[in-house]
Structures are given as structure tokens and as C-alpha cells.
Amino acid sequence: MDAKREKKLSKFLSYVLRHQPQSIGLALDEQGWAKVPELLSQARKHQQNFTIEELNFVVANNAKQRFRFNENAAKIRANQGHSIAVDLKLNPEQPPQFLYHGTVEKFLPDIKESGLQKMNRHHVHLSPDKETATNVGSRRGKPIILVIRAADMWREGFLFYQSENGVWLTEKVPSQFIEFH
Numbered sequence: 001m002d003a004k005r006e007k008k009l010s011k012f013l014s015y016v017l018r019h020q021p022q023s024i025g026l027a028l029d030e031q032g033w034a035k036v037p038e039l040l041s042q043a044r045k046h047q048q049n050f051t052i053e054e055l056n057f058v059v060a061n062n063a064k065q066r067f068r069f070n071e072n073a074a075k076i077r078a079n080q081g082h083s084i085a086v087d088l089k090l091n092p093e094q095p096p097q098f099l100y101h102g103t104v105e106k107f108l109p110d111i112k113e114s115g116l117q118k119m120n121r122h123h124v125h126l127s128p129d130k131e132t133a134t135n136v137g138s139r140r141g142k143p144i145i146l147v148i149r150a151a152d153m154w155r156e157g158f159l160f161y162q163s164e165n166g167v168w169l170t171e172k173v174p175s176q177f178i179e180f181h
Contacts, residue, residue, distance in 0.1 A: 005054070006058055016039075017032070018081045020084075026038060055076070066081070066165065067079065082122055083120045083122075095162075096151070097149070099126035101136075102137025125169060126167070145181075146178050146179065148178060
């Protein structure tokens with residue numbers, strides 16, 4: 001599969017598995033799982049044709065590991081980033097001392113005032129390393145990497161979760177836990 005096709009399919013899957021399953025008449029269960037045959041069928045009905053092989057390729061090779069199959073590959077879901085109600089059944093985990101968040105300069109005034117907010121998603125997304133945060137931040141321009149004092153937050157009672165693809169999730173990050181460089 002060429003990179004352009006892979007990117008297009010990944011964006012489509014993100015849209016329907018994280019935000020708008022109803023846009024193609026797809027049903028997700030309470031944990032965000034969609035039946036693979038139903039996904040393929042409903043996608044075709046909406047002029048989004050892809051094969052099971054292409055779907056397998058995107059799940060296996062997506063650089064951010066956004067999607068996963070269940071044990072028998074009968075169902076698929078997004079690992080995190082939902083704006084719709086789903087329960088991913090994640091358990092709180094103690095984070096490392098520091099986590100990272102990639103952003104761009106235009107958002108810094110709001111972040112300094114209000115911290116990191118989940119906006120229309122279930123959680124704020126944090127990266128385990130600077131490289132990943134840099135990739136995330138560079139989607140919108142020149143990246144600025146914020147260092148999050150996650151261990152301090154944990155000690156103050158903030159809960160953290162780690163998704164299947166290693167992204168750390170929390171409800172919010174107050175600005176006093178952010179190191180602005």
C-alpha cells in the first residue's frame with residue numbers, strides 16, 4: 001500500500017472510530033469496538049472502498065498505532081482520542097516522572113493561563129518521550145515541547161492512564177505542572 005493510500009485510510013478510520021461512526025451507519029459498542037465486516041460493508045456503502053488486507057496493513061503499520069483488533073481480529077477500535085462516549089476500560093497507572101506535550105507557539109498563552117485541557121476529547125494526550133511530542137507538535141507548525149511533571153501530578157491525586165499504543169492520558173494538566181522552556 002502506498003503512503004498516500006495508507007494516510008487516507010488512517011484518516012477515515014480515525015474519523016469513524018473516534019468521532020463519527022454514525023456518518024457511515026456504523027455501530028460501536030460501549031468500549032468503542034466495531035465489527036470488522038460491518039466496518040467494511042458500511043464503508044463501501046459510503047464510497048470508502050478498502051480491503052481487509054489494507055485494513056490489516058494500517059492497523060499493523062500505522063506509525064502512531066492508533067488502532068487495534070481484538071484477540072480474534074473480529075473487531076477493531078481506536079486506541080484513544082475519542083470525542084464520542086466510549087469506555088476503553090483503562091486502569092489508572094503511575095506515570096513516569098516526566099511526560100511531554102507537543103504544541104505550537106500560538107497556543108502558549110492559553111496553556112500558561114489554563115493549562116492543558118482535553119477540549120472535545122476524553123483526555124489530554126501526553127507523550128512518553130520528546131521525539132513523539134515533537135512529531136505531534138510539528139503537525140501544526142514549529143513544535144514547542146512542554147515538559148509535564150507527571151509524577152508530581154500523580155502525588156497530588158491526578159489520575160493517569162496509558163492507552164494500548166503508549167499514549168498517556170489524563171483529564172487535565174494545570175499550568176503549575178508544566179515546564180515552559
